[in-house]
Amino acid sequence: xxxxxxxKKLEKICSSYSNLKKEFGEKTANKLSxxxxxxxxxxxxxFLLDNRIGRCHSLSNNRTGQ
Numbered sequence: 001x002x003x004x005x006x007x008k009k010l011e012k013i014c015s016s017y018s019n020l021k022k023e024f025g026e027k028t029a030n031k032l033s034x035x036x037x038x039x040x041x042x043x044x045x046x047f048l049l050d051n052r053i054g055r056c057h058s059l060s061n062n063r064t065g066q
Contacts (some may be wrong), residue, residue, distance in 0.1 A: 001042050 005011035014036060020029035035054060044046050049056050049063045058065045 001044065003036065003039055010050055 003014075005014065014032070017033050019029060020032050023029075023031050024032065038053050039048070042053070045056075048054055058064075
């Protein structure tokens with residue numbers, strides 16, 4: 001699955017582990033890198049939801065159905 005970033009700066013940070021580590025620290029960089037890999041490997045968002053990858057869940061209140 002393709003990932004689109006809100007800004008070029010964020011895309012650059014997320015493009016390499018060393019940038020992630022420099023910006024967020026090693027622990028957070030590991031988690032972000034793993035999550036990005038999971039998203040890239042998934043064929044669709046529904047696959048992530050069905051297999052409970054990333055603790056995805058349905059939203060409630062004014063975001064119901066999203």
